[in-house]
Amino acid sequence: MADVQDTIRERAAALLSSGEVSAVIGWGAGRFDDVRFPLVVKRAEDAGKLVFDASCVQMTAKRLLEHTGEGKVALVARGCESRAVNRFIADHQLTRDQVYVIGVPCPGMVDPATGETLKRCAECQVRNPVVHDELVGDPVPEPKPYRFAEVDRVEAMSREERRAFFDEMYGKCIRCYACRNACPCCTCRECFVEQDKVGWQGKAFNVNEARYYGMIRAFHTGDRCIECGECERACPMGLPLMVIMHQQVRDIDKLFGPYEGGGLTDSGPDPLRTYKTDDIEEFM
Amino acid sequence: MLLKKAKAGALLDAIAAKERLFVPADDRGTSRFVAYGAGVEPRFDLLNTKLPPKDLLFPATETLYRWSRDGADLAIDSAFAETDPFTVFGLRPCDMASVDRLDAVFLTKGYVDEFYQAKREAATFVVATCAHPGRACFCDSIAASPHEAPTADVLLEDAGEEWVVTPQTEKGASAVEAWKPYLEEGDAEPIKAACDLKVDMAAVPEKLKGMFDDPIWSDIGDQCLTCGTCTFVCPTCYCFNIDQDVREDEGKRFRCWDSCMFTDYTAMAGGHNPRASKESRVRQRFMHKLTYFNDRYDMNLCVGCGRCMRDCPAAVDISLIIDRIAASEPAQEKEAMAHA
Known part of the structure; x- marks a missing residue:
């Protein structure tokens, strides 16, 4: 996932410095190696603070709604975040042109408490983004595990x-x-x-x-x-x-x-x- | 005096035979201070319970008075009741430090909250020191020490297989007197642990006074969900709401925990909300925790237990916030630079 992280940083910096987006929503690094948090980056020089690894447990899409209206906002979106983007559009919370989706196929995250696959990832039906403006990384298989x-x-x-x-x-x-x-x-x-x-x-x-x-x-x-x-x-x-x-x-x-x-x-x-x-x- | 950990069960049984006893224990997949009794396994190995002990003194919901009406007759009855003595066994030094803060709020500065006072006076606090503080523990650089608890009634110093038992108050002395059949003579070397995580609070309360408009608050606001988790798992957050349950001819007024993270916390008549934005609510919480309380009570309100860091769904980390404030330039210097 190190390559994916590098690409996310590069793309975030490019999108911010070109003025195409006013913010990029992804994850930042907490005090401990297994702690990540939703990070909203607004300056190209802060793009290096974005991280992507198996500890990015939070589904960050809700932050989009706090930043639309400040210009187009980029969202680093896995399957779950991309479905949230569709949800927001269907619910008239934003329009497609207000968000730039940096799609990231997701291998599943790790629960820091147990060291095992996060429960919400173990039940995930859609690991690949269903909507994106660009895709970072290669599509992953969709095992569609039984979730009931x-x-x-x-x-x-x-x-x-x-x-x-x-x-x-x-x-x-x-x-x-x-x-x-x-x-x-x-x-x-x-x-x-x-x-x-x-x-x-x-x-x-x-x-x-x-x-x-x-x-x-x-x-x-x-x-x-x-x-x-x-x-x-x-x-x-x-x-x-x-x-x-x-x-x-x-x-x-x-x-x-x-x-x-x-x-x-x-x-x-x-x-x-x-x-x-x-x-x-x-x-x- | 020593108490062998393996023999603690017999002592707990004896205490529980006399009065209500609360111990740290698992509770349906979480943990809290649970009334000791059949089926309750104390978890003295837990560093911190998920929920803090504050509800023993300051319940999440507490009725203040009831009223009823019978034709033209109106009756109003206080719900105040004396509290029977109880013991809290095995809380941690940070939690004891949190009781000191609650005492300051509910018992000093000219107003004594009788509901709190009744429970506080009925309580005997037995504190177990921490031999192995957790990674999110930072009590010893903000409010307490893993191996001390000066205001505890009884201190249990962890010495491995046993605790060194020291009464620290009159209440504690009479408790320990009654425990004698379960204690042993002898000496053991208490483990004097220190926290790995440290914060530098020295300049923080003063610096914050110039940081009302600092960008730090919008950064934390971007991260924070403004749910109430931190305030409810915090052992010192004491804000409450007063609400009522009104039926046709009877009702009650109660107080219940509230959270400065909630929008309706500051909702005013007429619809104005002075803290409508996430950023303003986040600022209030950390200003209160790290400077306003110091002004009024001359101590840090945060006791470094780490619960908020551990349970925050958005991984907001108060220790990193303290670091950032400590590293920031004082406002007057910033202003001077702006004018230079």
């Missing part, structure tokens, strides 16, 4: 076991909202949890408030989720959030399919907001 193992496990539970599973999950939630802030589908200018005057979301910390938050967020993002897994990775308490998202992807596939998740194109489809007269209506 945890869904199968939870589906096989009895009602009581499932209740206990979700109670444990949301009993741990500290409502830091890292999942929401990291999510490329969560682009509401004002989130329902902050609509204090309406009071959807109570301020107290308990399992009911946490479960309510989690379920509303899941439904708000259900048919748009790009399965990047960044919510689950960002969660400081280790909540298995992707089990809910994967479940929805599979349900949508069964009910309205074929459907393989969001962000594969820049125009949806967003099945739960698309009406067809032959839609299944078994619950009516």
Whole structure:
């Protein structure tokens, strides 16, 4: 990946010094060798601070939305970031000409806590960028691993076991909202949890408030989720959030399919907001 | 006096038979200070629990009063209650230093928070020193020491297979007196560890006073998600919100943890938000941690536990931020250069 990193630096410097872009979003190096962080480079002389290696665990695309409007912004995009770009375009958060995509085929990242492949990478369906203005590095194979193992496990539970599973999950939630802030589908200018005057979301910390938050967020993002897994990775308490998202992807596939998740194109489809007269209506 | 680590279980059983006891333990894939009892395995090998011990003194949600209405009769009842004595066994020196900070906030400067005070006075803190500080630990260059905890009731100095037990307060002395059947006479050499990671805080609080408009804040803002993780895992972040739960004829008012990282933290009536940008919220957090608190309480609010660095989803590293501030030029020099 050293060659890829060198090319990213060269291209970032060129794009910034030519004025084609006002910023390049990638990763920088933390204090320790296995710590990388989302870095926004705005000057060509800082392009050397960009790194790319197996420790780039964060899905950085959300930063795009903070910098569009300052001129075209370049994003170093793997499969996951590229699907987020499509997501943003489909959700009218930006237009294609506002972003320059430096595509990077991704071999999968390493979880510094375990030394093994990061969970969100081990479940990844799209390692190669689905949209890019240029590609750095050679395309990688798409193994398309089975990603519903945890869904199968939870589906096989009895009602009581499932209740206990979700109670444990949301009993741990500290409502830091890292999942929401990291999510490329969560682009509401004002989130329902902050609509204090309406009071959807109570301020107290308990399992009911946490479960309510989690379920509303899941439904708000259900048919748009790009399965990047960044919510689950960002969660400081280790909540298995992707089990809910994967479940929805599979349900949508069964009910309205074929459907393989969001962000594969820049125009949806967003099945739960698309009406067809032959839609299944078994619950009516 | 020595306490063999292998025999700690019997001592914990004895303490728990008398009063509530909290120990560091795994909790559903994370860790925190858990009420000791059946099925709880203390994890004295954990450097830091994922969640800090602050909720034992300052719960995440705490009811202040309740009200109810019966026709024209309105009743308002304080939710204040005395707290039965309890022991926290095995917290770390950084966590003890965090209790010192919470004490300063809730008990000094002319206002005593009775809810905090009741729990604080009921608590006995037993601190275990750190033989092997972690890579993100930097307590000894900011607030504490891996092998000391001057305000702990009892200090347990790690000596390998055993702890050297030293009571440091009256409360600690009576606790240790009761522990005698589980202690042994003898001497052991405590491990006096030091942190590898150091920060240089000497000039930081003063330098920050001239850095309100420094580019550092937009750089951190670019990196930060402004989620509340750092504030909730921080042992010293103490900001809270007061909210209410109102039903038709009854309700309660409670306080709950809040986070300066959240947009609604500073949302004002009329819709104005003085800290609408990420950069302004990030600035507030580090200004508070590294200079405002020093002005009011004459100590660093950060205790160097490393929790925020470890758990931040965007890998924001307070030690690197301190380094950058320490290396920056004082504002007046910058200004002088601009005029030169």
